[in-house]
Amino acid sequence: MRLITSLIFWVALAVSAEPLMVEKQRFTLDSFTTANGQVITPVNIGWEAYGTLNSDKSNAILITHFFSGTSHAAGKYQANDTAPGYWDAIIGPGKAIDTNKFYVISSDTLVNANVFDKNVITTGPATVNPASGKPYGLSFPVVTIGDFVEVQKALLDSLGIKKLHAVIGPSMGSFQAIEWAVRYPDKVARLIPVIGSAYMDTYSAIKLQRWAYPILQDPSWHNGNYYDKGQPIQGLSTALAYITQDALHPDGFNPRYPAISTDTGLHQRIDALPLAWQQLLAQARLRAEKQDANHILYLVRASQLWRAGMGDNWQQALGRVKAKTLFLPASGDLLLPPALSKHSAAAMSAAGNQPQYAEIPGNFGHLDGVIGIAAVAQQISTFLN
Missing domain, CATH: 1.10.1740.110 (Rna Polymerase Sigma Factor; Chain: A)
Incomplete structure (x- = not known):
């Protein structure tokens, strides 16, 4: 009964709260070298933020988005927008990811699928190559989850943020979140991979x-x-x-x-x-109408190549993670099933870091990690605090 009462409270809070008003911002790198040694000049991504960065810049939480998502994780651009960002149920004042306490940042990935959405800023195959005056097309280099993380790190460096209170992301966002904790173990205090995994097995790829x-x-x-x-x-x-x-x-x-x-x-x-x-x-x-075919291909490849640390041994790479970790797969997920999260959690445990584990209930499978996230709002809130 107590659990049901708590769940009703969190859902009611998510529904009743006034949406945040947010604006898209642009981050530019004059040049970026990919994991395979190719140089992209320049690189642009969009990002948005919710809440206020504190004086010592210690309250930042990074949200990394899913395959077909964008940096629009919460709030609205205009009061009459039909819907807020995809995780508005848990991001905002008094919500699980409380913007009264935390400065929450979300960025578009390189080759974001929604390149023709006016609220998306992303460099990818559809971008005009300054050297040729034409879209890159397949001359754009293959990019990886690691490349996404490095661009995000450059964004955070530009803001003077040296450590993250947490990195949280669903699906492909969970890949990025885990890679953050592997590459920069001293910069990530908490890690929440939602509907995700530390690796992509051959069947899933x-x-x-x-x-x-x-x-x-x-x-x-x-x-x-x-x-x-x-x-x-x-x-x-x-x-x-x-x-x-x-x-x-x-x-x-x-x-x-x-x-x-x-x-x-x-x-x-x-x-x-x-x-x-x-x-x-x-x-x-x-x-x-808002997505690009080549961008889908590049995101498929980035996801197929995923394994923590981007090396030969993802289990060993998880040994570098210092972050307190909470895995949150969806019980009915048939795309990235709970078994992948369980295997990832077991490998992390074997490496000496004991993660927490809970499942998101619901009838929508993989999508429960987005549209059903309020069901685990209390677990997220407790973990972050």
Whole structure:
């Protein structure tokens, strides 16, 4: 009963609180050298912040976002925005990540998927290469989770922030959060990987190849050189439809789409498309207006290459983590299932750091780490304080 009462309190608080008003800021590096030795000149990313940095700059929390997300983690840009940032339920005054106490920073990654969103600032394949005057396309270097972290570190260095109270991120954001704690163990006091893992196993990496395949097979992709012709919209939309389906548990997916049993057209024509697929694809087409096909490919590759420390032995790399750690997988996650978090936590324990572990309940699978995060608000609050 006490747990239920506490959960109701946190959900009510998240719903009733006035949204923060935030603005996007730009961070620029004159040049950046990637892990594979390629130089990008310049690099721009967007970032936003919530709360106030204290005098000794010791209250900063970094939020690292998921695959299709942006730095818009909380608040609104305009009062009439249809929705606040994706983790508004837990970021704000009096919430689990309390902006009365903490200065919360969130940044766009390199090659952010939503490059055509007016509130996203990111350098990637769709960016014009100053040397040629044309978009980079596939001449843009392969980038890694480690590269994302290094750009974030440069941002924090520019703000004079030398240590983080915590790094927290969902999904691909969990990869970045863990890499922060591995690379800079003295700079990260607390670590919360949400719906994530310290490594990408072969099964999961090949599952992500299914997201890339429709783009690579679309004739309109033109080997990545499509910017003067238009996006390979069919391939991109199909990829985004797969991403949506893979992020949902069947219990969350089935009620949202027409049942196959009522789809009469399927009985008449072999080339008829299920209504559920048509709806999923139509929704994906809308999202495709703000996203870029090459950027999706680069994020797939960055995720496929992920392992803590970016070396041959991710288990050994976890031995460098000093941060107090809380793993938060989603119980119904079929994309990055709890087993990956459990294996990661076990490897960390074997290396001498005893992490905490809890699961996010819900019916939406991987997406419970975003839309259902309020269910573990109290655990997050207690951990941070």
